[in-house]
Amino acid sequence: MGSAGDDAAVVRARSLAERLHAGQVDKAGAPYVGHLERVAGLLAVWWPEPDIAELEAAWLHDALEDTGATAESLLAAGVSPAAVEMVRAVTRPAGTAYLAWIGDLAQTAPLGALRVKLADNADNSDPGRVARLPDGARRVAERYAPARALLLEGYMRRRFEGQVGGAMLPTDSN
Numbered sequence: 001m002g003s004a005g006d007d008a009a010v011v012r013a014r015s016l017a018e019r020l021h022a023g024q025v026d027k028a029g030a031p032y033v034g035h036l037e038r039v040a041g042l043l044a045v046w047w048p049e050p051d052i053a054e055l056e057a058a059w060l061h062d063a064l065e066d067t068g069a070t071a072e073s074l075l076a077a078g079v080s081p082a083a084v085e086m087v088r089a090v091t092r093p094a095g096t097a098y099l100a101w102i103g104d105l106a107q108t109a110p111l112g113a114l115r116v117k118l119a120d121n122a123d124n125s126d127p128g129r130v131a132r133l134p135d136g137a138r139r140v141a142e143r144y145a146p147a148r149a150l151l152l153e154g155y156m157r158r159r160f161e162g163q164v165g166g167a168m169l170p171t172d173s174n
Contacts, residue, residue: 006052009080013056014040016077020060020067028132035123036062042119054112056083057090061116064091082112089113090120102147106154114155121148 017036024032040058043050056079063069064087074084089109092101105117123129125144130136 009052009078010040010055010059012078013059013083016074016079017059017063020063020069024066026129028129032062032066036060038123038126039116039119042122043115046119047115050115051082051112053080053082053086054115056080057086057112057116058119060087061090061120063087086110086113086116090117098143099146099150102150103154106150111155111159114151114158118148118151118155121151 014036018033021032021036026032026035036059039061040055043054043058047054060069060074060079060083063074064071071084071088074087075081079087086109089105090113092098102117106114109117121144125140125148130140133139
């Protein structure tokens, strides 16, 4: 990883996520923190040397939606403003249709937030997890596969905006 300060920021985010989600289980009955750990792990594998704020956001991506945390409480706990902004971006507003929200997210969210959401989607679509859910195949077909397509299209379009001589030019540092 990076500097000791960077390492401390990720450890702090992980510890906060573990406290916030203590006692919660996923739809298959497994400790919820395992999902957060897998999302952070996927992010680090898919985008080597991810931005520290992205790793913080991966650990905390469900905190606003599934716990009593607020953006202000995350900031007060020492989470970076950039990570909090990503967490806010990947938090679906109440009453918003899932795929409509994903479409908006794909068009407007920071690229780091899209990377976090893509890793989240991949873990939610993992065949091993899906097999443990009675409606798993339907969830993937109706929710996660269409969402992944929207997220990937938005990410790739925004990540590689502009062409010179037919070659795509990256627009971010990763």
